[in-house]
Amino acid sequence: MRIAVICNDTRGGVQPYVALASGLRDAGHDVRALAPVGLVHLFEGTGVRVEPLPFTHDADTFTASGLAERGTVSAMVMLARELPRRLTAWSLKTLEFCEGVDVMTGGVGGMTIGLAAAQKLGIPFVPTHLRPVGHPTNAFPGMLFPNLPDRMDKFGEHRTPRLSDLALWLPFRAAMASVRKKAFGLERFVDPTHGQVKLYGFSRHVVPMPQDKGHQVTGYWTNGSDEAWQPPADLADFLKTRRQVVSIGFGSMGSSDPEHAADMAIATAQLLGTKLIVLGGSRGLKTTNGEHVFYADAVPHDWLFPRVDAIVHHGGAGTTGAALMAGKPSIVVPFAVDQPFWASRVKSLGVGPEPIPRRDLRIRTLVSAVKTTLEDEIMRGKARDLGQMLRAEHGASVAASHFSAMA
Numbered sequence: 166m167r168i169a170v171i172c173n174d175t176r177g178g179v180q181p182y183v184a185l186a187s188g189l190r191d192a193g194h195d196v197r198a199l200a201p202v203g204l205v206h207l208f209e210g211t212g213v214r215v216e217p218l219p220f221t222h223d224a225d226t227f228t229a230s231g232l233a234e235r236g237t238v239s240a241m242v243m244l245a246r247e248l249p250r251r252l253t254a255w256s257l258k259t260l261e262f263c264e265g266v267d268v269m270t271g272g273v274g275g276m277t278i279g280l281a282a283a284q285k286l287g288i289p290f291v292p293t294h295l296r297p298v299g300h301p302t303n304a305f306p307g308m309l310f311p312n313l314p315d316r317m318d319k320f321g322e323h324r325t326p327r328l329s330d331l332a333l334w335l336p337f338r339a340a341m342a343s344v345r346k347k348a349f350g351l352e353r354f355v356d357p358t359h360g361q362v363k364l365y366g367f368s369r370h371v372v373p374m375p376q377d378k379g380h381q382v383t384g385y386w387t388n389g390s391d392e393a394w395q396p397p398a399d400l401a402d403f404l405k406t407r408r409q410v411v412s413i414g415f416g417s418m419g420s421s422d423p424e425h426a427a428d429m430a431i432a433t434a435q436l437l438g439t440k441l442i443v444l445g446g447s448r449g450l451k452t453t454n455g456e457h458v459f460y461a462d463a464v465p466h467d468w469l470f471p472r473v474d475a476i477v478h479h480g481g482a483g484t485t486g487a488a489l490m491a492g493k494p495s496i497v498v499p500f501a502v503d504q505p506f507w508a509s510r511v512k513s514l515g516v517g518p519e520p521i522p523r524r525d526l527r528i529r530t531l532v533s534a535v536k537t538t539l540e541d542e543i544m545r546g547k548a549r550d551l552g553q554m555l556r557a558e559h560g561a562s563v564a565a566s567h568f569s570a571m572a
Contacts, residue, residue, distance in 0.1 A: 166572040167266040170293075171259060171275030172200040173218065175417035176463075177483035178274065179204045181295055181366050181386040185270075186213045188386070188561030192569055199262050216262055218278075219254045249340040256281055256344045263288070268571065269357075273298065276358075277337045281345040283357035290357040291571075293364045293564065295482040296503050297372050298330055300363065300380045305372065309333060311506040364564050367486060368555050371510055381567060384558025385486040387467060394468045403459045404472055406440055409539055412469060413477035414444025416484055418500045418523075423451035426526070430477070431458055433531045437539070442473065449479070466491075475538040477531070480504035480511075480520070489516065492552025494544050496534040498523050516548040 172182040202217035260282040270291040283290040307329025366386040420426045427450040434441035470491035480499040485507040488495045495517040497508035508520035518534045
């Protein structure tokens with residue numbers, strides 16, 4: 166079967182689709198992928214044909230400004246403002262790229278630019294989500310409202326999952342409708358996902374989503390530990406230590422003052438006597454190397470996380486999955502959108518302390534959280550056990566089997 170994987174997300178949101186595309190290729194399918202121009206290199210060595218979306222700006226550009234520090238509403242407003250400038254070009258590129266394929270697939274970002282193209286081509290679109298969307302359930306609160314009281318209505322249903330789905334799509338609806346009508350000449354929306362199973366690239370051990378014939382949780386989509394990646398000599402030397410090592414990185418989330426954010430982390434490491442690896446990402450943190458500090462823009466999470474003792478991160482879906490699979494406890498510093506949800510799951514599973522919202526990040530709160538994470542043997546045991554279960558799931562292969570059943 167000829168399958169197009171549409172990736173339109175930040176780095177952490179594209180990496181799982183690289184693994185999914187690889188799993189589909191390994192299952193014998195003819196796979197191609199569309200990804201932000203700055204992230205097409207992630208597909209190197211996979212054997213998957215990949216082409217870039219137009220513009221030099223990828224999704225990381227939207228989050229690198231520091232606006233995400235202000236929370237979910239600011240992030241959604243930013244998306245609603247920026248998306249119409251790019252959506253027509255992205256959608257036309259998707260239409261051209263998907264000529265001749267049998268099925269398209271992707272998450273919310275891929276659906277935003279791909280649903281109109283799938284309708285125009287008359288082919289199905291299989292939703293493959295990294296987040297628990299599109300499935301109202303009583304098992305947990307809605308993704309965008311994890312901390313709101315989640316009372317049942319008179320019909321025994323929770324309100325926040327439905328409300329969360331409505332809010333998630335709100336910034337995109339008007340722009341998508343405009344493209345559908347003006348660029349593609351489609352007068353009404355015919356849903357190409359209708360009748361297709363929704364696949365979720367996380368674990369039932371992390372999100373207890375009820376499964377039925379229309380919703381399948383497969384396990385995380387990863388290529389496994391990247392043992393082939395060779396670290397620079399200075400990083401390898403840095404990790405040869407008896408001291409505990411803490412990793413901190415906020416991925417694509419920018420900080421208004423990345424030097425100050427890094428200084429808080431360095432002060433924390435000094436007070437606790439640990440070594441620190443700082444991952445700069447998209448201006449989330451900024452510093453220089455020191456005796457007990459190693460700075461890099463990025464290091465593959467599959468390689469790094471199993472080699473450290475604790476992980477401080479922003480709670481992105483991909484980063485959270487990588488930390489959980491590594492079997493190491495996390496201190497989550499959520500910025501916006503789905504990150505508070507993943508932070509709440511880490512805390513509920515007992516594999517991390519109380520989350521620290523980005524606006525509340527201080528040396529005092531970070532020291533307390535890291536100290537707890539390094540010393541709590543029950544927490545560390547839970548993280549280790551959960552990691553073993555997650556690594557046994559092989560989510561990309563399970564997802565590929567669903568496409569093979571379609572074929």
